[in-house]
Amino acid sequence: MAHPSITCPNCGQPTDARYGSCLWCGAALSRPAGAVRRVLSSASGPGSAINGIIAANVVFYLLSLFLSKRTGLEGGLFGFLSPDQNSLFLLGATGTVPVFEMGRFWTLISASYLHGGLLHILFNMMALRQIGPWVSAEFGTSRMFVIYTASGVAGYVASCFAGIPFTIGASASVCGLIGALFYFGKSRGGNYGAAVSREVSGWLISLVVFGLIMPGINNWGHGGGIMGGIIAAKILGYRERSRESAAHHAIAIVCLVATLAVLAWAAFLSLAYRFL
Structure with a gap:
């Protein structure tokens, strides 16, 4: 909230x-x-950037299921409604194989809108729904979207250099929003800043513990996203120190156009491969 x-x-x-x-x-x-x-x-109301991001994630999750040959409850609870690897690759999964071996650098953006199962997208979108409006309130909608986009790219760049061959999910971007709030709390200070830092620190600790316990978690993506969010927040600033400027809005538009172009390209490639 x-x-x-x-x-x-x-x-x-x-x-x-x-x-x-x-x-x-x-x-x-x-x-x-x-x-x-x-x-x-x-x-956090209807028509906000948060709802737009969630809608894009849901659309691409449904598209990945449509393109997938896998159906049913394969793989148990965590495999429920899980698209196959081929459909995820077509739609823009990232990692060392797509980026370094195939030159699909655009997947550094598209991977943030893909998920490996119903629980995967549910948890990520619930976290985004909770954290995103808070970041928007403190930074502004334009800066929030820039942080979200840049953090996702940062997390997946870190994943590539860490040797992760194949990875997806919005968690790197969501972790970037958490990193931005952590920076905000430390930078702002005072009772409110300290309260923000304490709450966000709890989230960070939970992420580390969860990453160590659960198999298949991309901890490099999480860590890169957090650092990307901190750096982006420091560069962009927050509302109490500076209002959103024309430059912030322009950067957000560039991020939006790049995201829409990448997602449109990913959808076109995957549908063309499937039906042509």
């Missing part, structure tokens, strides 16, 4: 709008709760 900040009318410091008093000076906040709810809903 997004945690928007407002300016305290008494001390002038930015503080967490969810609380009835300023976290810096303790003064009562006059902003009504209804206004806070409107901020939260605007960050």
Whole structure:
């Protein structure tokens, strides 16, 4: 859930709008709760960038199932509704084989929109739905999408140099959003910044533990995504220090056009191979 900040009318410091008093000076906040709810809903409401990202992931997951020859409950619970490797490769899975051996560098973007099963996409989209609006509230929608895109690429570049032959999933991008929030909390400071850092640190620890316990987890992608998110957040800045500028919007448009072009190309190639 997004945690928007407002300016305290008494001390002038930015503080967490969810609380009835300023976290810096303790003064009562006059902003009504209804206004806070409107901020939260605007960050995560219908038509937002988050919903667009989720829709793209769902469409490409369904397309991978359509192109796949695998059906049913093959592979147990984690294999339920799992597309085969051939369909994922056609749609833009990345790794050392597609990138270094075949020169499919565009897969560094497309892989973030592919998933290996129902639980895979469900967990990633639930995490995105929780974290994405928070990042949008603190950084702005344009900067959030730039961080999401850049983190995915960073995670998969790290995967390639780590020798991962074949990998997919939105988790590298989602980890980038977590990294951005971690940077925000450390950079902002204060009670609110410390609270953000503590919560995000818990997520980071959970990611490490989960990656060590569960087989098949791309820890290099997670780590690269986190570092990409931290670096991108530091370069782009956040709302309390600088408003979103025309340059931020322009970079976001470039990321959007590149993503749409790559996904369209991946869909065309896969459908052409399947039916022509």
